[in-house]
Amino acid sequence: MRRKVLLAAALAATAAAWAGCGGGGSPLPINPPPPVVNNTVPVQVTLGPTGNYVNGLFVTVTICAPGTAQCDTIPNVLVDTGSFGLRILASQTTLNYPQINDSNGNPLGNCGTFADSFVWGPVAAADVILGNEKASSVPIQLIGQGAINGNANFPPPPAACTNSGLPPNDTVQSLGANGILGIGVFRHDCGAGCAPGGASPIPPVYFSCPSTGCTATYVDLADQLQNPVWLFPQDNNGVMVNLPSIPAQGDTTSAGTLTFGIDTQSDNGLGTAQVFTVDSNGEMTTTFKTTTVPSVIDTGSNLLFFLDSATTGLPLCSSNNAFYCPTSTVNLSATNIGAAKETGTVNFSVGDAETLFNSGNAAFNDVGGPSAGSFDWGMPFFFGRKVFFAINTLQTPVGPGPYFAY
Amino acid sequence: MKKFGMQAVALLLLACAAGLPAWAVLGQPVQSVEADRAHLKGQIRLIQRQGYSVQRIAAADGGIVREFVSPDGIVFGVAWSGPAAPDLHQLLGAYFSAFQKAARQTQTLRRRRGPLAVQVDGLVVEVGGHMRAYHGRAYVENLIPSNVNQAVVQ
Structure with missing residues (x-):
């Protein structure tokens, strides 16, 4: 609901901007094209923050407390077209991001399982900025547990999350990055299977986390982790990754671009x-x-x-x-x-x-x-x-x- | 007698609630496949192959688990695919902790991010896929019937 209101406000603002551009007396365009913004951010292939990563594609992401100019700029976030949603190590943030709760008012936890590891932590709302593109009030994951930046103590991952047997990636050392930017071909990290009326048993992705511990729960699509790209006001139908050729023996580093929109x-x-x-x-x-x-x-x-x-x-x-x-x-x-x-x-x-x-x-x-x-x-x-x-x-x-x- | 029956039911319920059947499928008798079926709320289909059989569980969430059973009734391999991350605590049973320990050791140097393969004391576990589509397989080398190749576990 809140998102619809925001979207309406953004559209109204866009229309107003166009009315302003048109000059006195000229009619409003019926379908104003979206504003042209810089839709490209630089990306680098480096050894990463731990100095031992190979072929890590890194980007800088800015996250802000929703609707404010209070932001954290997070370098060395892994660009991942194989996952969906933004996940940032809570230890790399300085602000108190509002937690997203379930329908009973309990904080939501997210278990993000990758091929070889998992990440666990609360779901929180943040404005996500990549270059000049901004998605407002996006559910993201703060990786980690315990008390962080004044937030309440967050419980450890429940068995349903750790039963994959995979190791946790909850530090810079184990993740090899400060976070993961999931910008693949889906909008949500789980989708309909995790939403009310979804898969049975409840997928081990979202958890209701009162202080006594976490149990799997269904979550509305709007509160699931979102690929932030589709929430941009423009350039939101996909991404392009562009990297230069490198020699067969490899290169010390490589630099390219991540461009939004197709x-x-x-x-x-x-x-x-x-x-x-x-x-x-x-x-x-x-x-x-x-x-x-x-x-x-x-x-x-x-x-x-x-x-x-x-x-x-x-x-x-x-x-x-x-x-x-x-x-x-x-x-x-x-x-x-x-x-x-x-x-x-x-x-x-x-x-x-x-x-x-x-x-x-x-x-x-x-x-x-x-x-x-x-x-x-x-x-x-x-x-x-x-x-x-x-x-x-x-x-x-x-x-x-x-x-x-x- | 009736009272005893009630107690047995109560005990069984208690055991289930406590997770005491302990799933335990890999390396266990074929009867343990039923625990997986119940956990996955799935349906089983039996497939006979030359030298072994396959119990194919179609889970309610669209996932598929295949359990490979030797002629003497022991599960020697298991393969899975589906939208949810696998519950290897259940599927690997007694082999889970060995896998968990070995998986942790693979990450001492972050040279690799992607599908994971673990081999420890005759246990082979390969996990892969990505968010919203996971797959993998596991088998115990010395439980594979002598005339069967590990490649059938998939």
């Missing part, structure tokens, strides 16, 4: 990019040799994670079986297949991860590791490309999201 301004047109529609899981499929598996394109995955050693013929590293270590760099190809049967071949390379990591470089376009039964086009895919992510149901010139395009 074909909403002169700088974010699809151009010759090919669209790959994704299914309700946010996935397409990829065929490697004769094996076809579900696949994603994901800045939050730092390497190319695909299939297994037996299928790829790539040996694992002797010191660490989480990476591929071919004796010399291998050139490979795979075919992406969209949910609407769009197809396209991708050529890529995989080198010796151990040797490459030992260079001390932060950016690599040719490091991979196994992921049985799936294909995860992580950060190496992005160098030398413009990659678009269109948000579910939002319109673009080639049709609504969700889709990837590159």
Whole structure:
């Protein structure tokens, strides 16, 4: 409800601004185009705040107490097109952000589960600013527990959250970042399954957290963590990640841009990019040799994670079986297949991860590791490309999201 | 007799409430699959394969859990996919703490963010996917029937 009021106010303000621009006596435009704002923020691939991250794509995010000019500027937030919603380590904030409560007045907790870790903490409201784009009063997660910035003591994660068996990422050291900016192809981190009348049993994502402890609960879509991009007043139908090419031995760092909107301004047109529609899981499929598996394109995955050693013929590293270590760099190809049967071949390379990591470089376009039964086009895919992510149901010139395009 | 029956029911309810059946499926007799089905509010379909069988649970939330059972009735592998993060405390049973400990150790150096594979004392666990679509599998090497390949667990 509050959001609708805000939206109406924003629209009224836009209309008023246009009336002002028009000069005396000229009629109001019927459909005023959205204001042109700077829709691009710089992103960097660095070793991150811990100095040991590889292929981490980082951005600076400003969050503000809603409706105020009191803000925290948070550098080194991981850009993640494989998740949805903004999560910031509470320890990196200085302000008291209003907690979002359930219908009984108890604080809401969020359990964000990633492939290899989880983050736990309260849901709070903040204005989210990226460059000149601003989303107002967005539910975000403050990662952490205990008393922070004057907020009440927040309970530890309940068993339903820790039963994934995955380790918590609740410090800069364990997360390798100050937060995660989830800007993939969906609007909410959970969606209808976590909303009233949703999945049974209640998904282990949202929890009602009186001081006695937390229990799983359903939460209205409006109070779930939101991909902040779709809440921008303009340039809100998706994002584009643009990184330059880098050499095969890697680079000490790399710098590019994160642009908001798809074909909403002169700088974010699809151009010759090919669209790959994704299914309700946010996935397409990829065929490697004769094996076809579900696949994603994901800045939050730092390497190319695909299939297994037996299928790829790539040996694992002797010191660490989480990476591929071919004796010399291998050139490979795979075919992406969209949910609407769009197809396209991708050529890529995989080198010796151990040797490459030992260079001390932060950016690599040719490091991979196994992921049985799936294909995860992580950060190496992005160098030398413009990659678009269109948000579910939002319109673009080639049709609504969700889709990837590159 | 009737009173005893009531007590048994009460005990059973108490045991359920306390989580005493302890799920425990991987490495346990095939009967334990029922605990998973109940937990997932799902429906089971039995599939016979050469040298093993598969108990396929279709969970109420759209997720799928497959439990791989040897001819002598032991669950040697489990695979899952669905919109919710897996409850590995339930699916891995007695192997859960070994997985949890090993998963923690993989992060001592943050060289990798993505799908996770853990191998410890013959237990293999591979977890992957992303928010709103998780998948993975686990098996115990020395429980796999001699004429079956681990690749069937998927």
